[in-house]
Amino acid sequence: xxxxxxIYTPNHSVDSTRxxxxxxRLQHRGPDGHGIFDDQDVCLGHARLSIIxxxxxxxxxxxxxxxxxxxxxxxxxxxxxxxxxxxSQGAEFLTGSDCEVILPLAARAPGAFIDQLNxxxxxxxxxxxxxxxxxxxxxxxxxxxxYLQLKDGIAFASEIKALLPLLxxxxxxxxxxxxxxxxxxxxxxxxxxxxxxxxxxxQALRVDAEGRQxxxxxxSLSEALATQVAFxxxxxxxxxxxxxxxxxxxxxxxxxxxxxxxxxxGGVDSGILATQLGRTALSSGRPKAWSxxxxxxxxxxxxxAAQATADASGIELALIRMDPSDLFKHWVYSIWxxxxxxxxxxxxxxxxxxxxxxxxxxxVLMGEGGDEVFAGYGRYRMPWxxxxxxxxxxxxxxxxxxxxxxxxxxxxxxxxxxxxxxxKQNWRxxxxxxxxxxxx
Numbered sequence: 392x393x394x395x396x397x398i399y400t401p402n403h404s405v406d407s408t409r410x411x412x413x414x415x416r417l418q419h420r421g422p423d424g425h426g427i428f429d430d431q432d433v434c435l436g437h438a439r440l441s442i443i444x445x446x447x448x449x450x451x452x453x454x455x456x457x458x459x460x461x462x463x464x465x466x467x468x469x470x471x472x473x474x475x476x477x478x479s480q481g482a483e484f485l486t487g488s489d490c491e492v493i494l495p496l497a498a499r500a501p502g503a504f505i506d507q508l509n510x511x512x513x514x515x516x517x518x519x520x521x522x523x524x525x526x527x528x529x530x531x532x533x534x535x536x537x538y539l540q541l542k543d544g545i546a547f548a549s550e551i552k553a554l555l556p557l558l559x560x561x562x563x564x565x566x567x568x569x570x571x572x573x574x575x576x577x578x579x580x581x582x583x584x585x586x587x588x589x590x591x592x593x594q595a596l597r598v599d600a601e602g603r604q605x606x607x608x609x610x611s612l613s614e615a616l617a618t619q620v621a622f623x624x625x626x627x628x629x630x631x632x633x634x635x636x637x638x639x640x641x642x643x644x645x646x647x648x649x650x651x652x653x654x655x656x657g658g659v660d661s662g663i664l665a666t667q668l669g670r671t672a673l674s675s676g677r678p679k680a681w682s683x684x685x686x687x688x689x690x691x692x693x694x695x696a697a698q699a700t701a702d703a704s705g706i707e708l709a710l711i712r713m714d715p716s717d718l719f720k721h722w723v724y725s726i727w728x729x730x731x732x733x734x735x736x737x738x739x740x741x742x743x744x745x746x747x748x749x750x751x752x753x754x755v756l757m758g759e760g761g762d763e764v765f766a767g768y769g770r771y772r773m774p775w776x777x778x779x780x781x782x783x784x785x786x787x788x789x790x791x792x793x794x795x796x797x798x799x800x801x802x803x804x805x806x807x808x809x810x811x812x813x814x815k816q817n818w819r820x821x822x823x824x825x826x827x828x829x830x831x
Contacts, residue, residue, distance in 0.1 A: 392534075393450070394420035394438035395462040396553050397515050399524045400544030401602045403432055410434040413546075413553040420464075420549060426450050428460050432544075433517055433524065437462040440753055443470075443648050444487035454494040455483045458519050461497075463490040464549050465512030465534045468643035473507065489646070490514065497525070505595060505609045509643070513590075515547060522600035530610045532578075532592030539587050545598055547590075551730040554587055562586075568732065575734035583731050641667050644756060652752040654744050655680040655708065657696025660758025668756070669704030679707045681748050681755070683740045686712055711747050713740060 394417030398405045407429045414425055414436040421438025428435045428451040437450035443466070452461045467473070470489035473496070478484070482495040490512075496504035497516050511533035516525045526547055528536045538547040539554045548554050555561055567583040570576075580588050590596060593610035622629060641664070645651055653668055655661045668678050680701055684694035694710055701708035718739055725742050748755050 392420050393440050393464040394549045395464050395515060396548045397435040397462065398544065398546045399433045399598055400541060401432055401522065401600050403543045405432055405434040407434045410436045412556055413548055414438055416553040417549060424449050430519065435460060435462045435515060435517060442466065442754060443489045445648050447486040448488035452488060452491050452494060454498060455485060459494050459497055460517045460519065461490065461493055461514060463493065463512060463514035465510055465529065467492055467508055467510040467512065469509040513549065524598045526590060526596040528590045528592055528594055530593050536590040537582065537587055538590060544602060551582060551584060551587055558586065571732035577732055638667060645671065647754055649753050652748055652755040653678065653680040654755055654757045655682045655697045655701060657693030658758060660761030662700045664756050664758055665700050665704040665706055669706055677707055679709065681709045681711060681744050683711045683713055683744055709747065711743060713743060717743065
């Protein structure tokens with residue numbers, strides 16, 4: 392991961408020391424180099440974790456004519472294909488960075504280039520001629536991006552902690568707290584901090600030279616599903632096509648100038664990745680995976696299944712043992728890393744895995760999201776009548792990731808009067824974000 396920050400105050404000069412201060416709060420995201428672009432009323436900053444073009448890929452990146460400036464966090468998986476196509480159209484490139492393809496795309500079609508990108512990304516492009524700033528977040532919100540409305544402009548950052556120094560007073564946002572208490576996480580526009588907003592997945596925010604802002608959805612899942620053509624083949628053909636799609640996706644994810652590892656559990660999702668990874672010839676040699684176990688606890692330990700998968704796939708496996716005391720040791724670090732309210736306890740073991748892998752690897756693959764896509768949990772496969780009855784009987788209890796943990800008495804004791812007064816007590820809106828289960 393990298394970190395991006397910036398301030399744009401049209402027709403008002405920006406103090407670059409403020410952006411430098413923001414950038415210091417993201418050093419953990421980019422230990423391989425920092426860069427700042429300063430041009431009167433705009434200042435962009437980048438903290439780099441080098442993955443592709445280790446020597447020349449420093450950011451901010453500029454187009455050959457110096458018109459467009461880019462800071463980006465993430466990876467463009469189809470950058471090789473896009474680069475070849477753009478070169479055939481006369482585009483020039485100054486580095487081998489995957490993110491550099493964004494610059495000529497923005498120059499050719501400023502308002503309609505984002506959907507050509509395949510990847511996980513959050514980026515900012517500044518047009519020095521039109522004096523406009525474009526903030527973009529990827530389709531599923533894999534990469535984070537937050538923004539803050541200033542008196543005379545806007546500030547943005549990869550993490551909330553980088554925006555906090557710009558606030559006169561740090562206050563809690565009632566709507567953000569309410570959403571967490573209702574569904575155990577917060578994925579809406581409002582964060583837990585007043586004035587700090589989240590750019591949602593598939594959104595783009597443009598700020599022009601007069602300070603006017605235009606927010607639009609450049610991609611939405613519902614629209615993508617509405618135009619999808621149903622698969623007409625047999626089960627065997629479906630399995631074959633899925634295997635090809637997965638292998639293609641893995642090939643694109645392995646486009647890296649540094650070794651790529653894997654977080655491996657005893658589950659199906661990471662196990663499939665391990666099998667595919669074992670089939671792939673890597674220039675970095677035998678792939679490595681990390682797995683975490685819970686000895687001497689009642690928590691189900693999957694290390695034996697993970698070891699069996701690793702052995703069958705030809706992957707080197709590093710086992711990490713976790714005891715209850717480790718939870719408390721990493722608790723504060725986890726809160727600091729998350730920036731926001733998060734009720735998923737899996738963040739703690741994931742953090743421990745990341746710490747272990749960071750000694751030798753910058754990039755790891757994970758099986759996250761497989762259960763949601765393929766209905767891995769029973770609650771995703773409910774018949775419609777059962778689902779409707781369940782929702783009426785116990786709204787919001789779709790699973791441990793979407794269930795509040797506090798009763799009314801506890802909330803009254805925990806929350807300050809101002810936060811309680813600001814909460815709308817409207818559960819319908821956040822529950823609508825959970826979507827519908829897969830029909831059996």
